Amino acid sequence: MPPRLFATLLALGALSALLGGCARKNFFQPDARPDAVRAQPLPAATDSVRGATAGRQYARHGRLYGALVGQHHRRSWAAPVTVPVLRLSNVYPEGLTPGKVGGGFNSTSLNLKTVDGKGYVLRTVDKDPIRATPVALRKTFLVNVLRDNVSSTNPYAALTVPPLAEAAGVPHTSPRLFYVRPEDPLFQGDSLRLFRGQLAYLEEKTSVPVASQGEILSSTQAFGEVFKKPTHRLDQAALLRARLLDAWLGDWDRHAGQWNWLATAANGQTRIAPLPKDRDMVYYRLDDGALGWLIGHLFLRHWATFKAHFANEEALLSNGKYLDDRGLNELTRAQFQATAQALQQRLPDTLVARALRRLPPAAYALEGPRTTAALQTRRAELPALAERWYRRLARRPVIGGTAKAERFEIHRYADSTVVVVSSVAQLAGSVPFYHRAFLPAETHQIQLEGLGGDDVFTVENHGVNATAQPRVRIYGGEGTDELRAGGSNKGMRFNQGSVPAKHAYDKLPEE
Incomplete structure (x- = not known):
């Protein structure tokens, strides 16, 4: 048996013993408020709750468990915090109207809008990764493992990011932490049950900088x-x-x-x-x-x-x-x-x-x-x-064109290779959309992909000592492409076709 597979089985077996043989039905805390407090209805006029926890179930294990699995951020999940109560009608001057419930494999989120159409999202602080688990395994201990692993995250880390991102010049949202009242009439639908009595972040739907148009x-x-x-x-x-x-x-x-x-x-x-x-x-x-x-x-x-x-x-x-x-x-x-x-x-x-x-x-x-x-x-x-x-x-950069016709210029000097890419349709004197010099000490191979259109690849060797490094691999892609090479072609390879689809430069990302 391969050592890595043996170690995997050993780890999963140990976790199975620690976490139980099947998925727990009551894994999550029923309410962010402590049990002694939540027995009493929360008055409608209450502005905030004290002693709330993001997920105290993560801290119910002993020292042996912590030594084997890890303490992670368990104490932060169980730390008592004071949190304002969410009121969608006045959390912003223009108010918020609930929309569809969504979320990824872990989070549960609620889309909201202001009267002028600005989008916000409310998402639970605690996560449930059961949706990322294959259906056949959702009643096994693996669900317990994945759920417990949420304790590896810091429940309040997102609150620290906005000032840091702002200073760095990186767009960001500004999440605000709230408690969702179980009795809130806007959260009584069955699709909203996971929000009731829980801590949740409210933030802008996108991190668009102020006054940006686009x-x-x-x-x-x-x-x-x-x-x-x-x-x-x-x-x-x-x-x-x-x-x-x-x-x-x-x-x-x-x-x-x-x-x-x-x-x-x-x-x-x-x-x-x-x-x-x-x-x-x-x-x-x-x-x-x-x-x-x-x-x-x-x-x-x-x-x-x-x-x-x-x-x-x-x-x-x-x-x-x-x-x-x-x-x-x-x-x-x-x-x-x-x-x-x-x-x-x-x-x-x-x-x-x-x-x-x-x-x-x-x-x-x-x-x-x-x-x-x-x-x-x-x-x-x-x-x-x-x-x-x-x-x-x-080391091995990949540079692509577009679905239109491009001109790829490869200039080889004694100490570098310069790649310039511009549109065939561009006016003379216009700025190319790609320009970079590559050094043999840093770059082993440059891959150029023409993609669509009738592309032209020109190779110019400047001086008798023009370098043959880095290697250049050219894939023309779709269309009728042309290679124009002057002088030595050492280190060059031209292919009229495209690279395999799964490795293609223009393969769209999976979200």
Whole structure:
């Protein structure tokens, strides 16, 4: 039996013994208020509740369980907090009207709107990952394992992000924590039962900057536009800022579904800027127990634990690989370094301390000082992280055209290879939509994909000592493409067709 499979079975067997052989029917706390208090109806005029907990069921285990599985953030989930009571009619001056219930595999959310159409969302702090579990396994201990793993997240971490993101120049929502009264008449429908008596976050539906004008796109829509039209380009500098902030906060869950995009048109060009959403995995902690360590280091490496130093950074960044490969492929080493250093300047100690004080007092007492110190250490390491990350991305970059006809220019010099991509339809003298120099010491291979249209690839060797490194692989894609090469073609390979569909540059993201 392979060692990794044996270790998996051993870990699951141990968890089965600890968590029980089948899914618990009453896993979650019935109400955020303590049992002794919730026996009494909450007066309608009550403004806030005291002693509420985000999920005290996560802290019901003993020391042995904590040593084996991990303490995670269990104490924060059980910490008593004071929370305002939600009243949709006056939480904002214009009020909020409930819409459809939704949510991903873990969260339950309620869409809301103001009278002028601005969108908000209410989502429970606690999660239930049963929807992510195969139907055949929903009555087994695996559900207990996944539910208990929610304790790896910090229930109040999202409250600390807005001032940090604001200073970093990254769009953000501003979540507010509330208690939903079980007796609230607006939450009596059966589809709303999971909100009753629970803590929930209310926030804007999208993280659009104030006074911004443009169209909100999903990741699938945004990349679809980029692949179709040379006039639509991603704001790569803005994406790098956002991704470095992700890394600093330890937010590993940054797949394409965790982003919206703002498309803004001006002077015949459309800039598509990232709008991050869902900060549930900030300050994640999994590997502080023997089994948690085993799971996080051997099987689910992208479930990266937040620590004072960047550990397992490739796994930390891996969920955003689709975005990084296509949205950071024009940026230079100097731009990576400048962005990291700018973040260091924008995120001083005073700001970090103030942001962490947004945690409820009881939760701050448990996690605030340690998290503050870790963020300060990680901030000092941002340039080194950016350097290593840049080198990984620069090793084998992929550059694509669009569904229209493009001109790809490959200029080979003694010390570098320069790639320039422009639209055939562009006027003479207009700025190309891609331009970057690649160094042999950093880049082993450059892959160019023409995609649609009748593309032209020209290769120019400048000087008798023009480099043959990095290698260049050209895929013409659809249309009638042409390679025009002058001089030596050493290190070049041209293919009229496309790469396999699952590896194609223009494969749309899965959300």
